[in-house]
Amino acid sequence: MILLAIVALTGGMFLSGHTTPRLGIDLAGGTSITLTAKSDQVGAINKTNMETAKSIIDRRVNGLGVSEAESQIQGDRNIIVNIPKGTNAAQAEQQVGTTAQLYFRPVLAEVANTPATPASPSGSPSGSPSSPASPSASASTGAKVSGSPSASASTQGRAVTDALKASSTPSAPASGAPSPNPSPSASTAAPGSALDTSIPEELQAKLAALDCSDAKTRANLNLKAKPTDKIVACNQDGTAKYALGPAAVDGKNVSKAAAQFDTQGGNGWVVTLNFDGAGSKAFSKITSQLSQQQPPNNQFAIVLDNEVVSAPSVNQTLSGSAEIYGSFTQESSEELANVLSYGSLPLTFDKSDVTKVSAAVGGEQLHGGLIAGGVGLALVVLYLVAYYRGLSFVAILSLIVSAILTYEIMTLLGPAIGFALNLPAVCGAIVAIGITADSFIVFFERIRDELREGRSLQPAVARGWPRARRTILVSDFVSFLSAAVLFVVSVGKVQGFAFTLGLTTLLDVAVVFLFTKPLMTILARKKFYAGGHPWSGLDPRALGVNPPLRRTRRPAARTDVKEA
Structure with a gap:
């Protein structure tokens, strides 16, 4: 089922004509507009009026269909508006530079x-x-x-x-x-x-x-x-x-x-x-x-x-x-x-500065972030191979499926809801590697616990899954709840981090339920895993499994018939 979803999403990417994620202003560049408030009324430039003006600007920019745009108050009388590349900059300047009508x-x-x-x-x-x-x-x-x-x-x-x-x-x-x-x-x-x-x-x-x-x-x-x-x-x-x-x-x-x-x-x-x-x-x-x-x-x-x-x-x-x-x-x-x-509203604004933002700095930061993410992923893979051996094949394949789904969904969300990938969103995706790997480890350890109790692999997978499922759901629920709260209470780029973290957490549940568990059920029938090969990660001797006790029937005690 998960493979059908990958095929469908891939087809959607090519049909929509969008094969790469939409990038935010820090990665793709854009326009930064500085607005300076002015007023003839004494005391009119205050926190309340500036906040009201900011909300009007947000509303106007959102009306242009701009996503990942930011507006923030700087100092006592300046509002900084950052608009990603791909937006009509002249129209955006006209919209944000005037007060409400x-x-x-x-x-x-x-x-x-x-x-x-x-x-x-x-x-x-x-x-x-x-x-x-x-x-x-x-x-x-x-x-x-x-x-x-x-x-x-x-x-x-x-x-x-x-x-x-x-x-x-x-x-x-x-x-x-x-x-x-x-x-x-x-x-x-x-x-x-x-x-x-x-x-x-x-x-x-x-x-x-x-x-x-x-x-x-x-x-x-x-x-x-x-x-x-x-x-x-x-x-x-x-x-x-x-x-x-x-x-x-x-x-x-x-x-x-x-x-x-x-x-x-x-x-x-x-x-x-x-x-x-x-x-x-x-x-x-x-x-x-x-x-x-x-x-x-x-x-x-x-x-x-x-x-x-x-x-x-x-x-x-x-x-x-x-x-x-x-x-x-x-x-x-x-x-x-x-x-x-x-x-x-007693305020008007002058455009004191309009600057084109280059993506060079963001590109360097993204490059550094990807290197850090690659190093982290390599360490996770090495740990899985060293500790779980053959089981690491299941974990690595599941990580690849999760990465493909994440990329495809982020690409399709660009034209669908205006989602733009920025640096915090990339950080959220990197953090999700640990969350996803943790779910696999929970499942593997439950299977090993069942094997230590003397069960064979297929019953161990069947009995270990319900216990692992509860733990995975609770863990992912806590992660998703944290991401949802952060998304609601935060603004700007932090919302990109929260959105990506929540999205990848939901994908983790889908991958574990629809891919990892079915794949493990299939592999449990294979001799390499079911027989406990030393490189399978399920070797009974390495796990300290005691052979099950053999019950033998004791001969019935002889009963002498006593005569009355």
Whole structure:
């Protein structure tokens, strides 16, 4: 079975066109960008804002499909971003060199993510596409927005002061193209509050052809778009796409956003947001216009870096504050509050240095590491040959199978999940040699113990395996748990070490169960091993095996029959 897996993985490598592992920046080279923070506000360059900026940069780089990229804070105002070779360096520089862009845009159309051929515009120029209407929010005293972090529609919501309702990923029609608004005249319901809900033919074509399931496509949207442009955008999980109008409110006008638990209204976790003077005026104007539209044109999209993170619907004019509520957990409400806070980030960055990183230094370190690994492997092989003799054939062959599987899986993980082999990952693979060899030694010693008790080889293998199996599983579980914890709590290159260690630990279990044990069962039938040849490693005399006791039947004692 393990041989079939090797053949299948080898075929996958050649079919994918990737026959070597993808290398990280320390081995393949790349680009290192140094960003220096600046701000006109006193005290704005602080640890909190720098950490927020770093998280935004990480998000943008990940959106480009870059793996093994690193960003780290250096000193009080510098962020170092290392991007491996193979990434569009110019695009990466453009993405990481600006602060977050948060806008509130009116929704012109909302559809499910079903890429289709461009369709001709329907209806009159002023007609607006729509999605299924969501129930409007009920008015009360304040401003409330309902939201749901799921991909399905959230229909609950009410308003406080004015009415506002939202879902973080609202539902979309089943079709992939927008349908005409059933009530196009609603867009001009009141003098002075007209909202342009028309969709140009070019924008309709873009919306129909857009595929939001591709992360790179989402990252490359609207790179040159201006706030005054109509755009297409995707939600964060790629399940819905939108046609959006010009930005009505700039995210910099959000003065405060926070997550809190609503004890009075019974709405659970909610997100509150407040605007400054200019933002409050713009927010009031746009919600006044949106409240007179039919769904989905009564929605506005909260757009962060060209991705829709929430799309509230409005049925009354709102003042300068709002509250978003719905199916929120504490984590999801805090996440949305952080998103809304990004727009007010008071930092900008200058690219103080952009350097091309050479792989020469990493290559020298890799060369030294491979030499160390080769020496260690040679010592392990010598020990196995000297101590286990013929059994070392099983161990060495199992190590070769494990090495082949590790190489093939690492190669395929490059195009699959963006895994890149760096120096710590190589260290993890070298450490795995000892873990794998330890599993073989446990199995061999269990077999030897059974032989010392006077059993022949085949029964010894059968009885020794269950005992060895438990020990191997416990040992590998501890190693895998350590690797998993290290992967979760670490960042950057250390994660490469943890990932490789965990992967090779799982492969050790597979190799021992599916290759080493079956191979040992087959060899136990061979005369060289079963007969205890001196070079088999199972010589009874070398193991101190006492021949089994021979039981002989004693003659029955003579019984004299006594006569009465």
